[in-house]
Amino acid sequence: MCGIVGITAEKPFSVKGELILALKKLEYRGYDSAGFATTEGVYDKEVGSIDVLESRINPKLKTTTGIAHTRWATHGGVTRVNAHPHFDSEKGLFIVHNGIIENYAQLKAQLEERGYKFITKTDTEVIVNYLHEKMKTMSPRQAILSFFKDAKGTYAVVFFRKGEKTLYAFKKDSPLCLGICDGEMILASDIYAFSHKTTRTVFFEDYELAEVTPNNYQFYNRSGKLDKKPVEIEWEREPVMKRRFKHFMLKEIYEQPVAAQRLIRSLRTTQSHRVKQISKMIKGAKRILFLACGTSYHASLIGAYLLSRLGYEAHAVIASEFENFSVIDNKTLVFAVSQSGETMDVISVLKDIKHYKPKIVAIVNYPYSTVHRMADNYIEIMAGQEICVAATKTFTNTLIAMYELARVLGNHISLDRIPAKIKEVISKNDLRVRKLAKKLSNNKDIFVLGHRISYPIAREVALKLKEISYIHAEGMMAGELKHGTIALVEPGVPVIGLIHETNRERMESALQEVEAHGADVYTIGNSSKQFELPKRLNEEEYSIAATIIGHLLSYYIARNNNLPIDKPRNLAKSVTVK
Ligand code: AGP
Numbered sequence: 223m224c225g226i227v228g229i230t231a232e233k234p235f236s237v238k239g240e241l242i243l244a245l246k247k248l249e250y251r252g253y254d255s256a257g258f259a260t261t262e263g264v265y266d267k268e269v270g271s272i273d274v275l276e277s278r279i280n281p282k283l284k285t286t287t288g289i290a291h292t293r294w295a296t297h298g299g300v301t302r303v304n305a306h307p308h309f310d311s312e313k314g315l316f317i318v319h320n321g322i323i324e325n326y327a328q329l330k331a332q333l334e335e336r337g338y339k340f341i342t343k344t345d346t347e348v349i350v351n352y353l354h355e356k357m358k359t360m361s362p363r364q365a366i367l368s369f370f371k372d373a374k375g376t377y378a379v380v381f382f383r384k385g386e387k388t389l390y391a392f393k394k395d396s397p398l399c400l401g402i403c404d405g406e407m408i409l410a411s412d413i414y415a416f417s418h419k420t421t422r423t424v425f426f427e428d429y430e431l432a433e434v435t436p437n438n439y440q441f442y443n444r445s446g447k448l449d450k451k452p453v454e455i456e457w458e459r460e461p462v463m464k465r466r467f468k469h470f471m472l473k474e475i476y477e478q479p480v481a482a483q484r485l486i487r488s489l490r491t492t493q494s495h496r497v498k499q500i501s502k503m504i505k506g507a508k509r510i511l512f513l514a515c516g517t518s519y520h521a522s523l524i525g526a527y528l529l530s531r532l533g534y535e536a537h538a539v540i541a542s543e544f545e546n547f548s549v550i551d552n553k554t555l556v557f558a559v560s561q562s563g564e565t566m567d568v569i570s571v572l573k574d575i576k577h578y579k580p581k582i583v584a585i586v587n588y589p590y591s592t593v594h595r596m597a598d599n600y601i602e603i604m605a606g607q608e609i610c611v612a613a614t615k616t617f618t619n620t621l622i623a624m625y626e627l628a629r630v631l632g633n634h635i636s637l638d639r640i641p642a643k644i645k646e647v648i649s650k651n652d653l654r655v656r657k658l659a660k661k662l663s664n665n666k667d668i669f670v671l672g673h674r675i676s677y678p679i680a681r682e683v684a685l686k687l688k689e690i691s692y693i694h695a696e697g698m699m700a701g702e703l704k705h706g707t708i709a710l711v712e713p714g715v716p717v718i719g720l721i722h723e724t725n726r727e728r729m730e731s732a733l734q735e736v737e738a739h740g741a742d743v744y745t746i747g748n749s750s751k752q753f754e755l756p757k758r759l760n761e762e763e764y765s766i767a768a769t770i771i772g773h774l775l776s777y778y779i780a781r782n783n784n785l786p787i788d789k790p791r792n793l794a795k796s797v798t799v800k
Contacts, residue, residue, distance in 0.1 A: 224320040225251035225292040228380035231406035232436040234284040244415040245290040250795035252294025255305035259316040260285035267305035291318040294794040298343030310354040319346040321376035321396040392431035400424045422452040471610035479641040501630045508553035512538040517613040518559040521620040523678035528628040541567035552579040561616035562796040563591020659778030669717045671700040676720035683772030691779040700732035713740030721747030722764040
């Protein structure tokens with residue numbers, strides 16, 4: 223799971239100002255090491271964020287053709303030598319790769335038998351040596367076609383031969399697209415890498431390759447030449463900056479009233495026809511399955527909750543276990559929920575279930591993403607680009623999309639008050655959250671309990687406490703506590719209860735139980751001693767309010783402990799490997 227970029231241009235461009243700038247827009251995909259190479263054979267790579275690499279690049283360094291990579295290690299530790307680009311022993315072929323070559327050990331052994339030496343522990347070095355060997359007797363295109371036959375796994379690859387202006391690119395499963403500018407072409411893992419330069423994009427499909435020069439491109443698949451026309455992308459023009467905020471996470475929490483308003487407006491105008499079509503699809507389905515991971519799974523649980531309450535058979539299933547825990551046929555409607563639209567666990571299920579012919583609806587933040595393009599219909603959640611690895615505003619907007627669907631299907635929900643309520647929750651509670659965060663910053667465990675709509679929220683808050691604050695947290699159903707987990711509750715352990723009028727009785731009884739065992743109980747609800755919620759929130763508004771307080775709590779705990787909030791250890795924004 224990495225970000226890759228390749229640029230080839232008529233006129234020389236600045237490596238720092240163009241190549242590294244584009245790479246930085248992909249840093250959310252991985253940030254444990256980075257590197258670049260130019261057609262002149264100049265290259266550098268380093269462990270750490272792109273800033274570390276960038277600080278070493280001569281501002282005067284220019285090239286016409288270059289590739290760059292930001293890494294999230296899968297095969298081979300985080301070391302300088304394992305960072306990309308990789309090259310053959312003569313440094314004539316430079317390559318960047320996103321994905322995993324599953325049969326790399328077998329390919330490596332074959333290449334070693336034929337005299338190839340390996341200096342890294344990566345699977346990518348196998349690709350470069352494989353292509354190098356094939357290109358002794360074949361054209362680059364034929365070498366790639368042969369790679370399609372011999373390699374197993376996932377890959378998006380860009381490479382060039384030293385001294386040439388042509389970039390070669392190909393992919394299977396991992397995302398890759400081409401941005402077309404005047405006298406310049408940009409290959410990248412996603413469209414944001416070139417959003418500042420062009421709206422014209424061509425997406426690669428699996429087993430496609432392209433030969434790209436500054437003024438031209440030609441696509442091929444295994445059957446021959448393809449005539450692929452660019453599509454025009456509509457960009458969100460607003461530059462992505464932290465502004466007055468210390469971290470993107472805080473900025474992204476604070477901009478939720480605007481993001482929510484933008485989505486609500488679009489659900490009633492430009493997206494309203496799709497909402498109607500999707501609600502018809504729900505009515506016509508035998509069962510509805512939500513397919514997602516992480517935070518998107520928590521939003522999916524709420525989707526399943528809403529539809530179940532309306533009388534539909536609906537379940538949320540985590541993508542990596544989807545096939546083991548669900549029944550699927552051509553009367554099934556699958557909601558693929560993924561803010562990035564590039565999560566490999568989700569994509570691979572969509573591929574695997576294709577032969578059952580279910581209908582697929584995508585709920586994504588990134589239009590044109592792979593999940594979007596694999597679906598029959600979609601809702602765009604319009605949260606704007608989310609930079610922090612932790613999902614915050616995209617979670618809220620996914621919930622809003624679900625609430626609108628439920629409303630159209632007959633649930634008495636009004637979305638109108640949501641943006642104002644979010645604003646009120648933030649302004650009334652920011653200081654209160656900071657106070658509690660100080661108290662909880664040194665805790666090793668935190669339990670978060672919910673019931674009905676607040677059960678998925680409890681899981682979501684616990685996930686954020688883990689990924690941002692590095693505190694072991696369990697988010698669970700209040701009623702399930704007494705079936706085992708309560709054994710872990712000892713004097714002084716913090717337990718946060720998510721209480722709304724609709725779940726008060728069950729929640730209070732669970733909280734009394736843990737209090738009896740000495741837990742420190744905190745609540746997010748109307749009678750909370752720690753927080754002040756707007757009066758008379760309905761269940762749906764409450765779910766968003768409680769989430770925002772929980773997200774802020776994990777943020778301020780992490781801030782107290784000087785943790786790398788926007789880029790937590792071992793994580794990446796978009797998990798593009800299985
Ligand atoms: C959220 O805070 C996490 N970083 C993670 O769980 C994320 O939600 C998950 O990887 C799914 O991502 P997606 O929505 O882009 O598919």
